[in-house]
Amino acid sequence: MSRNPDILLKGGRIIDPAQGLDMEQADLLIRDGAIQGIERGITPPEGAEEVDASGLWIVPGLIDMHVHLREPGQEYKETIASGTRAAAAGGFTAVASMPNTTPPNDSADTTRFILERAASEGSCLVYPVAAITKGQEGQSLTEFGDLLDAGAVAFSDDGLPVSDAGMMRLAMEYSLNFDALIISHAEELSLTAQGSMNEGRVSTRLGLRGIPAVAEEIAIFRELKLAELTGARLHIAHVSTKGAVELIRQAKERGIRVTAETAPHYFSLTEEAVEGYNTFAKMNPPLRTEEDRQAMIDALADGTLDAIATDHAPHSVLEKECEFEIAANGIIGLETSLALGLELVRQGRLTPAQLIRLMSTAPAGILGVPGGTLKPGSPAHVTLIDPDSRFEVTRDLFQSKSHNSPFLGRMLRGRAEMTIVGGRIVFRR
Amino acid sequence: MSGFKFKHILGLRGLSRQEISFILDTAESMKEILDRPIKKVPPLRGRTIVTLFFEPSTRTKLSFELAAKRLSADTVGISKAMSSVVKGETLIDTARNIEAMRPDIIVMRHSMSGAPHLISRYVDSAVINAGDGINEHPSQALLDMLTVREHFGTLEGLKLAIIGDIKHSRVAHSNIIGFNTMGAEVVVCGPGTMLPPDIEAMGARVARRVEDAIDGADVIMALRIQKERQGAPLFPSEREYAQKFGINARILEKAKDTAIIMHPGPINRGVELSPDIADSGRSVILEQVTNGVAVRMALFTLIFAEVS
Numbered sequence: 084m085s086r087n088p089d090i091l092l093k094g095g096r097i098i099d100p101a102q103g104l105d106m107e108q109a110d111l112l113i114r115d116g117a118i119q120g121i122e123r124g125i126t127p128p129e130g131a132e133e134v135d136a137s138g139l140w141i142v143p144g145l146i147d148m149h150v151h152l153r154e155p156g157q158e159y160k161e162t163i164a165s166g167t168r169a170a171a172a173g174g175f176t177a178v179a180s181m182p183n184t185t186p187p188n189d190s191a192d193t194t195r196f197i198l199e200r201a202a203s204e205g206s207c208l209v210y211p212v213a214a215i216t217k218g219q220e221g222q223s224l225t226e227f228g229d230l231l232d233a234g235a236v237a238f239s240d241d242g243l244p245v246s247d248a249g250m251m252r253l254a255m256e257y258s259l260n261f262d263a264l265i266i267s268h269a270e271e272l273s274l275t276a277q278g279s280m281n282e283g284r285v286s287t288r289l290g291l292r293g294i295p296a297v298a299e300e301i302a303i304f305r306e307l308k309l310a311e312l313t314g315a316r317l318h319i320a321h322v323s324t325k326g327a328v329e330l331i332r333q334a335k336e337r338g339i340r341v342t343a344e345t346a347p348h349y350f351s352l353t354e355e356a357v358e359g360y361n362t363f364a365k366m367n368p369p370l371r372t373e374e375d376r377q378a379m380i381d382a383l384a385d386g387t388l389d390a391i392a393t394d395h396a397p398h399s400v401l402e403k404e405c406e407f408e409i410a411a412n413g414i415i416g417l418e419t420s421l422a423l424g425l426e427l428v429r430q431g432r433l434t435p436a437q438l439i440r441l442m443s444t445a446p447a448g449i450l451g452v453p454g455g456t457l458k459p460g461s462p463a464h465v466t467l468i469d470p471d472s473r474f475e476v477t478r479d480l481f482q483s484k485s486h487n488s489p490f491l492g493r494m495l496r497g498r499a500e501m502t503i504v505g506g507r508i509v510f511r512r
Numbered sequence: 513m514s515g516f517k518f519k520h521i522l523g524l525r526g527l528s529r530q531e532i533s534f535i536l537d538t539a540e541s542m543k544e545i546l547d548r549p550i551k552k553v554p555p556l557r558g559r560t561i562v563t564l565f566f567e568p569s570t571r572t573k574l575s576f577e578l579a580a581k582r583l584s585a586d587t588v589g590i591s592k593a594m595s596s597v598v599k600g601e602t603l604i605d606t607a608r609n610i611e612a613m614r615p616d617i618i619v620m621r622h623s624m625s626g627a628p629h630l631i632s633r634y635v636d637s638a639v640i641n642a643g644d645g646i647n648e649h650p651s652q653a654l655l656d657m658l659t660v661r662e663h664f665g666t667l668e669g670l671k672l673a674i675i676g677d678i679k680h681s682r683v684a685h686s687n688i689i690g691f692n693t694m695g696a697e698v699v700v701c702g703p704g705t706m707l708p709p710d711i712e713a714m715g716a717r718v719a720r721r722v723e724d725a726i727d728g729a730d731v732i733m734a735l736r737i738q739k740e741r742q743g744a745p746l747f748p749s750e751r752e753y754a755q756k757f758g759i760n761a762r763i764l765e766k767a768k769d770t771a772i773i774m775h776p777g778p779i780n781r782g783v784e785l786s787p788d789i790a791d792s793g794r795s796v797i798l799e800q801v802t803n804g805v806a807v808r809m810a811l812f813t814l815i816f817a818e819v820s
Contacts, residue, residue: 277743284710288525290625290647290685293709360626406603406624408645 087506089114091127092467095136099143100440101456111141113463116506120459132508136467139500142439143455144176144464146446147417149241149266149320149344149392152178152209155196156185161397161484163197166417167205169395169483171510173417174499176464177208178395179450182219183242189214189225191233198234206509207502208464210236210452212266215254219243224254227261236450239266241320246272248305255315264449266318269302269327270368279408281354281369289357291407294369296324303327307334310341318449319343321394323368325378332387342449344390347416347423348489350379356489362403362410363489366396380432383441390449391441393420397485415483418498419490425470425497435470467501474498517818520632521640521811523648524689532693536658539803539810545582546805556585556812562615563589564606565642566597566622571777571801572642572652576619579808585616607631617815620644623741638815646680646741651811652776653686655804657694659796660731662803663772668695673725674716675757676735676784677706680742683776684735688716701725702757705746706737722757726767733774734759734784750783760786764794772796 090113097109099121110125111118127133147170153161161169163180170178180197182188188197194211201209213235217223219242227238238258244267245251251267258265275294280286282293303319307330310317322328322345331343348366353373356364364370382388396413403410424442427433433441443466447455454464474480476490502510517531524532545553561580565573573589580587590610592598597606603622610618617638620628625645632639643649661667672691678684678700688698692715700711701719711718719725726732737753739745747753759773773785773795781787790797 282709284713287708287710287714290645290682292646295709360629404604406622406630407626408624 087116089128089131090503090506090508091125091131091133092136092141092465093133095139095141095467097121097141097457098435098439099457100436100444101143102458104457105436109141111457111465113465113503113506116463118457118459118461118463121457134467134501138469140435140468140470141457142466142468143443143457144466144502144504145174145421145442146177146450146452146454147175147393147395147420148179148390148446148450149346150178150180150395150417151183151397151413152180153184153397154200155193160399163200163209164204165482165484166395166397167201167207167209169415169417169481171206171502172482172499174421174466174468174502175207175417176466176502176504177210177452177454179210179212179236181212181239181241182214187214187219188212189217189219191226191229194230194233194235207504210450212237212239212241214238215240215245215265216250221246221250224257227257227263231261231263236452237264237266237318239268239320241266241268244268244270244272244302248309251306252309252313255309255313255317258315259313262316264316264318264451266320267306268320269299269306271298271301274298274301279365280357281371283354283372285354285357289360294367296326296371296375299324299368300326300330303330307331307339307341311337311339315340317341320392321346321349321368322379322388323349323371323375325375328378328382328387332382335387342389343387344392345379345383345388346392346394347420348414350376350383350427351423352376352489360407361489362405362407363414363487363491365407365410365412366394366414367412380427383427384432384437389441389445391420391424392446393417397483398487399485403487413487415481415485415488417483418481419476419488419495421468421499422495422497428470463503463506465503466499468497469500470497472496472498472500519638519815519818521650521815522628522632523641524650524653524686524693525648527693529693529695532654532657532690535654535807535810535814536661538814539654539658539807542806542809542813543803545809546802551582552584553582554584556580556583556816559585559816560615561585561587561617561619561812562610563587563619563642564610565589565620566592567643569621569642571804572621575801575804576642576808579805579812582805583809583812585812603627603631604634607635611635611637617812640811643682645682646685647682648686649682650686651804651807652683653690655800655807656687656733656774656776657690658803658807659774659800660772663796664730667691670696670730671728672696672698672731672733673729674698674700674733674735675722675725675759676702677738677742678702678711678735679706679708680738681735687733688714699725699729703747703753722759722763723766726763726771729767729771731774732759732767732771735776736778736780736784754783758784758786759789761788764789774800777801
C-alpha cells in the first residue's frame with residue numbers, strides 16, 4: 084500500500100482552538116498521515132503536493148457527533164458511502180453514527196459491519212454509537228463491554244428516549260465500569276404523543292398538535308439528576324429550548340459531568356418555517372420559538388452548549404412528500420452545517436475559534452477520539468474552509484442520497500474547499 | 513367588481529373583511545334559487561366538481577354536491593372506504609389520478625391538517641377545503657356567519673361564545689378567524705384539556721365557566737366533543753361534560769333573551785345540547801344547514817368567475 088504524498092497547505096489562516104492558535108498566512112505540513120508542523124514559509128519537501136490556501140482557513144477536521152447513516156437496513160435513504168461523501172463535502176473528517184438502523188446497532192457484529200463498510204467505502208471516519216438497550220426497546224442493556232471492544236465510542240438509543248428512569252439509571256451505573264459516554268435523546272413521550280411541531284401559537288394557528296418544550300425539559304432534568312446521582316458521563320443530544328439550556332447551565336455549575344449539543348437548524352430557523360405545512364421543517368425535537376433560537380446562540384457562545392452536531396437525518400421523497408402529520412422527522416445537515424455556523428461568526432455571535440471548537444475540538448474531546456487539534460504529531464485530519472464562498476443550495480449540490488433540507492433554494496455562504504483524513508485528501512472542491 | 517381573487521378555498525386565514533362580505537353577499541343572492549320549485553340554474557353547466565371525503569359526513573358532503581347540482585355542474589363523490597386508499601394509495605397519488613380526469617374543482621375533507629394545501633400543490637384544479645384535521649372548515653364558518661348576519665343584520669360588535677372541544681374543532685378555529693375579521697368578539701369555553709395553547713393569539717378570549725362565556729353573548733355555538741380526534745380521553749365522563757359544559761335551559765337563563773343557539777352538527781343530544789334547546793325557537797341549527805348550500809353555491813360561482 085503506497086503511502087499518501089506529503090501535503091503542504093500554504094498561506095492560510097490556521098485556527099486551532101486546542102492550541103489557542105489563530106495565525107494568518109501560515110503553512111501546515113502533513114507527512115506520513117500526521118501533522119508535521121505549522122510555520123510561516125515552510126519549504127516544501129520533495130514530492131509534496133502544494134495547496135494554495137490563501138484566503139482559506141486551515142482548521143482541525145470537523146467532527147459531526149450526531150449523524151444517521153441509515154446503513155444497515157435503510158440504504159434507500161443513505162448509505163455509509165453516500166453519507167460519508169456528504170460529510171467529506173461538508174468538511175467533516177469524522178462522524179458519529181447513531182444506532183437506529185435496521186437492525187439497530189445493538190451488537191458487536193453490527194458495529195463491526197459499520198466499521199468495515201466505512202473502511203472500505205467511506206470518505207471519512209465513522210465512529211459508531213451503539214444502542215443502550217437491546218433493540219432500542221428500553222427493556223435490557225446491551226453488552227457495553229463487547230460493543231466498546233468492537234469499536235463503538237458511546238451509547239445512545241437516539242431516535243428514541245430511554246423512557247424508563249430505572250433503566251437509564253442502570254445504563255449510567257454500568258457505564259462507569261467503562262468510563263463510557265451516555266448520549267441521551269431526552270423526550271417525555273407521554274407529552275409528545277400526537278404532536279408534529281412545537282406547541283404554541285404557531286401550532287394553534289396551523290391546526291397541528293404540538294410538542295411542548297417541557298417534554299424536552301422534563302426529560303433533560305431527569306437525565307441530569309440521574310447523572311448527578313450516579314456520577315456518569317452524560318451528553319444531551321439536540322438541545323432545542325431555552326429552558327433546557329438553563330437546566331444544563333445550572334447542572335454544569337454544580338459539577339455534573341454533562342455536555343450538550345445543538346443542531347444548526349435550532350440556531351437558524353424557528354417554528355415559523357413550518358408555515359404552509361412544510362415537511363422539510365419537521366423534525367424531533369421540533370423547531371422552536373425565536374426566543375429559544377437566541378438562547379441556543381447564547382449558549383453556544385458561553386459554553387453551555389459544547390458542540391454543534393447536525394442530527395443529519397436523510398429521508399426519501401416517500402417519507403416527506405405527504406401529509407404533514409405522517410411525514411418522517413428529520414432533515415439532512417452535513418453539507419449546510421458549516422455555512423450556518425459561519426453565519427453566527429459573521430453576525431459577531433461567535434469567534435472563528437469558538438466555531439471550530441464547537442465543530443471539531445469539543446466533539447473529539449467528548450467522544451474521546453483522535454482529532455480536534457492541529458498539534459504536531461496529531462493525525463492529519465484537516466479541513467480547509469473558504470468562509471466567503473457563496474453557493475445556492477440545490478438538489479444537485481448534495482452528495483447525500485436524500486435532499487430533505489429546508490435550505491433548498493437559499494443562498495448560503497462558506498464551505499469546505501478540501502477535507503483531509505489521516506493525510507489523505509477525501510474531498511476537494 | 514370582483515372582491516374575490518382566490519383559486520383555492522383552503523381556509524379563512526388570510527381573507528379580508530371585504531372578501532368575506534363579498535362571499536356572504538353572493539351566498540345571500542343564491543338563497544332565492546333554493547326556494548324555487550325547479551332548483552336549477554345553468555352557470556356551471558359542463559363543469560365538473562369532485563368531492564373527495566376521507567372522513568364521514570352527512571351535511572357537508574350532501575351540501576357541496578347539491579350546491580354543484582343546483583348550478584348545473586356535474587358532480588361525482590369519492591369516499592375513503594370505497595376508494596383505493598384502502599389498498600394503500602397515497603393522498604398525492606389519489607389527487608393526481610383524479611386530476612388526470614380533469615375536474616374543475618376538488619372538494620376535499622381529510623383527517624389531517626394541511627392535506628388540501630398539500631394537494632393544491634399537485635393539481636391544476638381548484639381545491640376547496642371541506643375540513644382538514646383540526647385546522648379549518650371555511651365553508652362551515654361562512655355559513656355560520658351568514659346565518660348570524662341574517663339574524664342581526666351585521667356581525668360587527670356581536671359577541672360569539674363557542675362552547676366545547678375548541679382544540680380539536682376546525683369549526684371553532686375557522687369561526688374564531690372569521691368572526692374576528694368581521695369585527696365580532698369571540699369567547700371560548702371548554703374543559704381545560706380541550707383548549708389550544710395561545711388561543712388568545714388567534715383573537716379569542718378564554719372563559720373557564722360556561723356562565724361567564726354566555727354572559728352577554730348574542731350567539732352561543734355548541735360543539736360536539738371530537739372524541740375521534742382526541743386520542744386518550746380528555747374528560748372523565750359525558751355525564752360530567754353535560755352537567756358542566758352542556759347548554760341547557762337552566763344555563764340559558766343567564767344568557768340574553770335575544771341570543772341564538774348554533775351547532776355545526778351532528779349533535780350528540782343530551783351532551784353538548786339538551787334536546788329541548790336543540791329544537792327550541794332560539795335554535796337556528798337547521799337554518800345553518802340551508803345556508804350551507806347557498807354558501808357553497810357562492811364559493812363555486814366565485815371560483816369559476818375568478819378562474820375563467
